[in-house]
Amino acid sequence: xxxxxxxxxxxxxxxxxxxxxxxxxxxxxxxxxxxxxxxxxxxxxxxxxxxxxxxxxxxxxxxxxxxxxxxxxxxxxxxxxxxxxxxxxxxxxxxxxxxxxxxxxxxxxxxxxxxxxxxxxxxxxxxxxxxxxxxxxxxxxxxxxxxxxxxxxxxxxxxxxxxxxxxxxxxxxxxxxxxxxxxxxxxxxxxxxxxxxxxxxxxxxxxxxxxxxxxxxxxxxxxxxxxxxxxxxxxxxxxxxxxxxxxxxxxxxxxxxxxxxxxxxxxxxxxxxxxxxxxxxxxxxxxxxxxxxxxxxxxxxxxxxxxxxxxxxxxxxxxxx
Amino acid sequence: xxxxxxxxxxxxxxxxxxxxxxxxxxxxxxxxxxxxxxxxxxxxxxxxxxxxxxxxxxxxxxxxxxxxxxxxxxxxxxxxxxxxxxxxxxxxxxxxxxxxxxxxxxxxxxxxxxxxxxxxxxxxxxxxxxxxxxxxxxxxxxxxxxxxxxxxxxxxxxxxxxxxxxxxxxxxxxxxxxxxxxxxxxxxxxxxxxxxxxxxxxxxxxxxxxxxxxxxxxxxxxxxxxxxxxxxxxxxxxxxxxxxxxx
Numbered sequence: 001x002x003x004x005x006x007x008x009x010x011x012x013x014x015x016x017x018x019x020x021x022x023x024x025x026x027x028x029x030x031x032x033x034x035x036x037x038x039x040x041x042x043x044x045x046x047x048x049x050x051x052x053x054x055x056x057x058x059x060x061x062x063x064x065x066x067x068x069x070x071x072x073x074x075x076x077x078x079x080x081x082x083x084x085x086x087x088x089x090x091x092x093x094x095x096x097x098x099x100x101x102x103x104x105x106x107x108x109x110x111x112x113x114x115x116x117x118x119x120x121x122x123x124x125x126x127x128x129x130x131x132x133x134x135x136x137x138x139x140x141x142x143x144x145x146x147x148x149x150x151x152x153x154x155x156x157x158x159x160x161x162x163x164x165x166x167x168x169x170x171x172x173x174x175x176x177x178x179x180x181x182x183x184x185x186x187x188x189x190x191x192x193x194x195x196x197x198x199x200x201x202x203x204x205x206x207x208x209x210x211x212x213x214x215x216x217x218x219x220x221x222x223x224x225x226x227x228x229x230x231x232x233x234x235x236x237x238x239x240x241x242x243x244x245x246x247x248x249x250x251x252x253x254x255x256x257x258x259x260x261x262x263x264x265x266x267x268x269x270x271x272x273x274x275x276x277x278x279x280x281x282x283x284x285x286x287x288x289x290x291x292x293x294x295x296x297x298x299x300x301x302x303x304x305x306x307x308x309x310x311x312x313x314x315x316x317x318x319x320x321x
Numbered sequence: 322x323x324x325x326x327x328x329x330x331x332x333x334x335x336x337x338x339x340x341x342x343x344x345x346x347x348x349x350x351x352x353x354x355x356x357x358x359x360x361x362x363x364x365x366x367x368x369x370x371x372x373x374x375x376x377x378x379x380x381x382x383x384x385x386x387x388x389x390x391x392x393x394x395x396x397x398x399x400x401x402x403x404x405x406x407x408x409x410x411x412x413x414x415x416x417x418x419x420x421x422x423x424x425x426x427x428x429x430x431x432x433x434x435x436x437x438x439x440x441x442x443x444x445x446x447x448x449x450x451x452x453x454x455x456x457x458x459x460x461x462x463x464x465x466x467x468x469x470x471x472x473x474x475x476x477x478x479x480x481x482x483x484x485x486x487x488x489x490x491x492x493x494x495x496x497x498x499x500x501x502x503x504x505x506x507x508x509x510x511x512x513x514x515x516x517x518x519x520x521x522x523x524x525x526x527x528x529x530x531x532x533x534x535x536x537x538x539x540x541x542x543x544x545x546x547x548x549x550x551x552x553x554x555x556x557x558x559x560x561x562x563x564x565x566x567x568x
Binding site: 088 | 404
């Protein structure tokens with residue numbers, strides 16, 4: 001399938017700092033790509049280049065086949081963008097602001113487009129108040145409404161749920177999922193649960209470089225907790241259970257956490273191999289009663305931390321040397 | 322398409338003057354000073370002549386301070402609030418955005434200028450003025466305001482701080498206003514060739530404005546102001562575009 005959004009070896013230098021260092025990816029219609037990374041990793045800078053706000057030092061971005069630098073108007077016509085912090089014209093109301101965007105985009109049915117965007121983002125209650133006076137959550141939704149107003153093929157959303165309460169987050173995520181079918185969507189976030197909630201793919205960026213790219217499940221499989229088994233037993237069985245589990249095949253490490261009368265014993269699997277069968281068999285053989293048992297699919301935060309701190313560590317040692 | 326984008330920017334920008342007290346404060350101050358200069362400082366009644374010469378002779382100085390205040394927000398405010406990121410990722414060319422914003426500011430100062438019409442009516446009630454000369458004065462005032470605003474728009478794009486934009490613009494506009502007067506020319510005439518001094522003098526807003534407002538609409542004076550606007554707006558486009566490299 002022809003990708004709707006493509007980054008080809010994007011590089012961005014600011015004075016003496018290389019903020020983005022050779023970022024490439026493409027997003028097909030129907031895909032929602034989560035763009036993850038610590039603060040300052042280059043997420044926003046990459047998005048600013050994708051949308052044509054910043055000029056790349058090297059590399060190129062394409063929207064629906066149009067080069068963002070070569071044919072900016074054609075590319076931007078197919079793009080909806082929510083910049084970082086959801087900026088807007090504070091002295092305007094959501095209605096006048098959205099009407100301005102619709103007009104600037106040359107839409108034939110300005111009123112209709114505004115009405116649909118306001119309805120989709122539930123802005124009716126504040127539609128005629130100056131944007132400056134709105135809460136952070138409403139401002140974010142105004143930004144989102146502006147981005148989806150013209151039903152674009154490509155959506156670039158920089159932290160779309162930042163500052164929203166759990167209900168609003170849920171709404172925005174449903175909205176993104178509903179729109180996903182025919183669009184290519186990128187959302188940047190540092191909320192890892194969001195990746196599970198809406199993304200079909202996650203790209204992790206650190207110090208301007210992509211360090212991981214895959215489905216949320218495949219990333220999770222890289223976690224040391226992938227296929228780990230957590231067994232809850234009575235506290236007085238904990239020592240016996242630990243001893244029994246330790247020498248099961250492919251168990252590399254056993255962690256014990258006691259809480260009151262129960263203890264949770266977590267066995268980490270070697271290279272994420274399945275260990276649940278052997279482990280429960282062993283405990284049954286020893287006659288240890290299991291109160292609860294769970295297989296860990298792996299933890300994204302664990303993968304995130306491993307991938308985005310290792311390089312920083314090695315750099316620090318280089319500087320010290 | 323260029324035109325739809327330009328119109329949308331113009332409309333938004335024009336309305337935004339009236340969304341804040343800025344427009345009203347500007348208009349009130351402009352009219353108050355126009356009145357003070359014409360009637361008190363300019364000695365409108367004492368002169369016993371039915372014309373608006375006192376008003377037009379002070380207009381450049383009034384514009385020198387007030388038009389930078391109208392222009393300073395054009396780009397600096399967008400940069401400060403981050404809305405520039407929205408504006409520049411809309412399917413609008415930078416030129417359309419620059420021209421749309423400039424025209425909005427120009428139309429706004431045009432309205433303020435039109436509100437001085439009671440002065441014009443007053444001289445017609447009191448005497449029998451040469452209305453052709455007065456009309457020429459208004460034309461000269463309007464296009465000179467455009468030149469000041471183009472300078473202000475361009476310098477506003479350099480910074481996210483409106484105060485800096487204002488001060489820079491007053492400074493540059495002051496040089497252009499004064500460049501025909503001895504205070505500036507003496508500085509150059511001691512060492513620069515006469516040709517250069519003449520060249521500097523020819524950039525004087527005052528000289529060109531006075532020529533038109535005396536009722537002599539010379540194409541060269543009009544071309545001067547229109548050229549000024551074109552050059553500064555072109556520079557404005559370049560500044561906005563250069564900022565895309567990140568700063």
